[in-house]
Amino acid sequence: MNFEYSNKSLKLQEQLNAFIAKHLLPVEKEVSSFLVNPENAWQRWPGLQALKQEAKAAGLWNLFLPKAYGDLSPGLTNLEYAPLAEIMGRILWSSEVFNCSPPDTGNMEVLAKYGTPAQQEKWLKPLLNGTIRSAFLMTEPDVASSDATNIETSIVADGNEYVIKGRKWWSSGAMDPNCKIAIVMGKTDFNAPRHVQQSMVLVPMDTPGLKIERPLSVFGYTDSPEGHAEILLDEVRVPKENLLLGEGRGFEIAQGRLGPGRIHHCMRLIGMAQRSLELMSQRVTQRTPFGRNLETYSSVRQDIAKSACEIEQTRLLVLSAADKMDKVGNKQAKDLIAMIKIVAPNMALNVIDRAIQIMGGKGVSSDTPLAHFYASARILRLADGPDEVHMSQLGKHVIKKYSNT
Ligand SMILES: Cc1cc2nc3c(=O)[nH]c(=O)nc-3n(C[C@H](O)[C@H](O)[C@H](O)COP(=O)(O)OP(=O)(O)OC[C@H]3O[C@@H](n4cnc5c(N)ncnc54)[C@H](O)[C@@H]3O)c2cc1C
Known part of the structure; x- marks a missing residue:
């Protein structure tokens, strides 16, 4: 390494x-x-x-x-x-x-x-x-979408076209007027083995039948201009050439897509946490409660020291995952990817929370980026797979690895 x-x-x-x-x-x-x-x-x-x-x-x-x-x-x-x-x-x-x-x-x-x-x-x-933007439509309101095999949107062949029916939500980016294309995951064969039922198709956002029903917000943040939308797909027709890779290959594409996406989120979370650490370190030199500068309080130093340790630990773990992805590929690096996806959002939330506390009322206001950082980091304990799903997979692999030794 x-x-x-x-x-x-x-x-x-x-x-x-x-x-x-x-x-x-x-x-x-x-x-x-x-x-x-x-x-x-x-x-x-x-x-x-x-x-x-x-x-x-x-x-x-x-x-x-x-x-x-x-x-x-x-x-x-x-x-x-x-x-x-x-x-x-x-x-x-x-x-x-x-x-x-x-x-x-x-x-x-x-x-x-x-x-x-x-x-x-x-x-x-x-x-x-960078002239257009895009969305990725996998999650559905009516089924537990942390298990992607549950999705119910249908993609049915009809002559030279596919007809898509379903409802999606948390489609990030779809509210942006510049969002022109969506990758939609649905099922082309409900009776095939569990992981080859799914396919992905390209759906231009202006296709008749694609209706944005409402924007969703995260703790009140709309994340404009990209936003997160609930979308109805009501007999949406696209030409067959809009299929990606092949029928039944959707799950495979989803797996391939999420590896790099997950590590990018983790890298950005380190940036959020690092900036929060810097902001709280600056603040403690400027405030003097009960006659002493805030930086002299032991609890404050501990919060700052713990944050510095946790950020560096996570940074090294993320670099280790990145290095492994580069050297042996995303599939072989899957356990490290799961580890960072579990560790990075929780680390960032802890650090941002300490920074908010140290800032006092200012920490929850919009005068610093901390409140929005907190909301954004919290999303990532859910999006791209909830913590529990990654832990379940990782735990299974670790048990398998050591149970026969
Ligand atoms: C802000 C935001 C943006 C998003 N952007 C997108 C996007 O662009 N495109 C897209 O398709 N989706 C997107 N998502 C959706 C996100 O990926 C899903 O919310 C997530 O996969 C969880 O699916 P679900 O909401 O259906 O929860 P469910 O599947 O109903 O799960 C609910 C809870 O059950 C628990 N759980 C699940 N499995 C296990 C298990 N194995 N063991 C123990 N507990 C478990 C977890 O606590 C989980 O949070 C976004 C979500 C948010 C909040």
Whole structure:
């Protein structure tokens, strides 16, 4: 295991930090206020497009994508990307500036890996260029979707078309007017063996029958402009060439999609936790309750020390997972991926909670990013698989590994 960053990654880290300091930090408060203002619901902050152009011109673009796409992606390994995602995680809305935001990243990887040349031309190209956005529709309100084999949306062949019927929710990104394409998971064969019933199809958001019924909020945050939608699929018809990979291959694609997606979330969570640690460390030098500076209280030092330890432990675990994914592939790294998916959100929640407590009332206000960090980190104990599902899988593998020794 060697966690030395390559020169390529180090150079990009320096460039990314400089770009954020110059272009994002000065407008951070303005953008964050714009995005939570209900009057601006589902609208993009007007300066976003210009920032994206600048980032693209600077080569800070599609950093997540392991394969190089001309000047549209530098083709970094997971280990090279990890510190960059951490830097982006420090500001909740920053990933889109660099075309590195979910769910587009996962969707681009699916299209890059499994899409036909025609699908790539039509949907991957504009996604890589950052001119459109996308959604991933797997979860359904009517079934326990942490078990993806439960989903009930039907995809039925009819001549040269598929007809899709079902209801989805928590479709992140779907509220964005710029969201033009959804990857929809459903079943093409309800009677096939459990893991080959599912398929994935590309559904343009303006297809008749696709109806956004309502936006959902997370602890009151709408996460505008992307949002999270409940969507009715009412006899939605798409041409058969919109199928990804093949009938019955949907579960396989879902598994392939979630590995990189999970590690990206964990990297960003480290950025959130690290920034929270820095904010609380600054605050304790500025407040003086009961005649003593806050930084001199033992409980405060312990909170800060515990946070520093936990962040570094998690960072190293994430780098270890990234390294293993690079060296032996996502499948072989599945236990480490499960570990980080369990550890990182819980670590971030602990650190952010300590920072909120140390900040006092300011910590829960919108004057710092902490409250929104907390809501965002909490989501990740559920999204991309709840903690319990990862623990169940990991526990099973560990028992199997050691039961016969
Ligand atoms: C903000 C947000 C964004 C999301 N974005 C997307 C998206 O873009 N696309 C998409 O398709 N989905 C998305 N999701 C959905 C998310 O992936 C699901 O909510 C998650 O997989 C859990 O499914 P469920 O809500 O149906 O919970 P259920 O399956 O009903 O599970 C409920 C609870 O049961 C418990 N449980 C489940 N299995 C086990 C087990 N094996 N052992 C013990 N306990 C267990 C867990 O505590 C779990 O939280 C998002 C969710 C949120 C909150």
